Amino acid sequence: MSPITVVEGRRLSLTNLDKVLYPETGTTKGEVLHYCTTTADVLLPHLHDRPVSFLRYPDGPDGQRFFTKNVPPGTPSWVKSCAVPHSRSGPARQVLLQDLASLVWAANLVVELHTPQWTCGAPGVADRLVFDLDPGEPATIVECCAAALWLRDRLAADGLAAYAKTSGSKGLHLLVAVEPTPSDCTTAYARTLAVEAGAALGGLVTHKMTRALRPGKVFIDFSQNAAAKTTATAYTLRARPAPTVSTPITWDEVADCTEPAQLTFLFDEIAGRRAHHGDLHAPLLAPEEARPVPPPEF
Template sequence: MSPITVVEGRRLSLTNLDKVIYPETGTTKGELVHYCTLTAEPLLAHLHDRPLSFLRYPDGPDGQRFFTKNVPPGAPAWVQTCEVPHTTSGPTRQVLVQDLPSLVWAANLVVELHAPQWASGAPGSADRLVLDLDPGGPATIVECCAAAAWLHDRLAADGLTVHAKTSGAKGLHLLVPIEPTSSERTTAYAKRLAVEAQAALPDLVVHKMAKALRPGKVFIDFSQNAAAKTTAVAYTLRARATPTVSAPVTWDEIAACTEPGQLAFLFDDIAPRLARHGDLLAPLLDPASACPLPSGPM
């Protein structure tokens, strides 16, 4: 029988807690669930009111993976959901992880957590802008840091404050709190930034996805601002060879990065970082931090 645990009054069946999910480190499913409880405060804050998509990898990163936006079968009735419009297939229902029991339930499924740049009450109205900096080998996160520094200053010139986190994979995510703006307009502005970055740093940056253009350069993916797209949320575990996390980082850390390992964080690095820095992405959650996108043609 699966152990039953009670979390804030909700009964949960937790399965296969001794199962090794990350063979390279011997990390078990139970350790992943425990990580989510330890990180629940900032993780829940960044998940709040965001319709979630799950990348499930129940047999580890080398096993079957499947991406789902729909509410998983067997979800407890108390897990909140919301209706999300889709232009082609009509509305669907997606999970909202609003409390600790829902977070533990999701962790038990072994998932990466992905969310759009808008909240459930305002589909397609972005309250943040995201730039996904993805290095093409042999480039690494070190080159991403150089591109990020240019983008930091460029965004500052438009009166915008940018925050950073590792993707938990190979690159960086840059996040900007903005006053609610249509996803179309946000995407257009993000594309303009990517085009400008390539013009300013032609040996470092590309803004087109074509694989032939990307070796040794940083692809600035602006497309995740589209209403239908999602990005891995802060503090989520990733389905990589080791239990890496999408971890907030400081601009000093970005400036000092000379080796990829300096900005690679495993799940057990996060509690000490929170103790030292707090939640570096807390300004994303404060409406007072949001600034308007610059006016003018996109």
């Protein structure tokens, strides 16, 4: 029989707590659930009012993985959801993780958490700008850091403050709090900067999605600003060989990175980082930090 726990007055059945999800480290599902509950105070604010897409990996990263946007079958009635316009399939409903009980329910499904750059009250109107820096082998996160520093300075020239985090996979994410802006406009602006980076940094980066152009370069993916796209949320665990986390980092850490291991963080390192740094992405949650996005022709 699965153990029953009560979280904020909600009864939850938690399954297979001793199951090893990450064989490389022996990390169990129970440890994953513990991570999510003890990180909820910083994780939930970054999820608030944002429809969540799940990458599910119930048998660990080496097992079956599947991406779902719609509310999963069997979702408790008390888990909130919102209507989300889908351009091809019409309106759908997606989960909102607004409280600890909902987060624990989702963690029991074994998921990565991905969110768009807009909230459910204003679909397709971004309050964040994002750049996903993805290295093509033999490039690594070290090369991503060089591109990130250039983008940080270029954004600052337009009055925009960027905050960095590891993707939890191979690369980096840069996020900027912006005044509500149609996603088409944030995408156009991000593309402009990605093209500029390509011209300024020579052979280091590419903004083109063609995979044949990516080896040895950093792909600056500006397309995640599109209304239909999502990005891994800060503090989410990833479906990687080890339990890595999409971790907010300092700009000093970016500038000092000379080896990929320097910016690889496992779930059991996050509490210590939080104790030292707090939530490095807290400014993204402050409305007064938002700045206007320059028009695409800027």
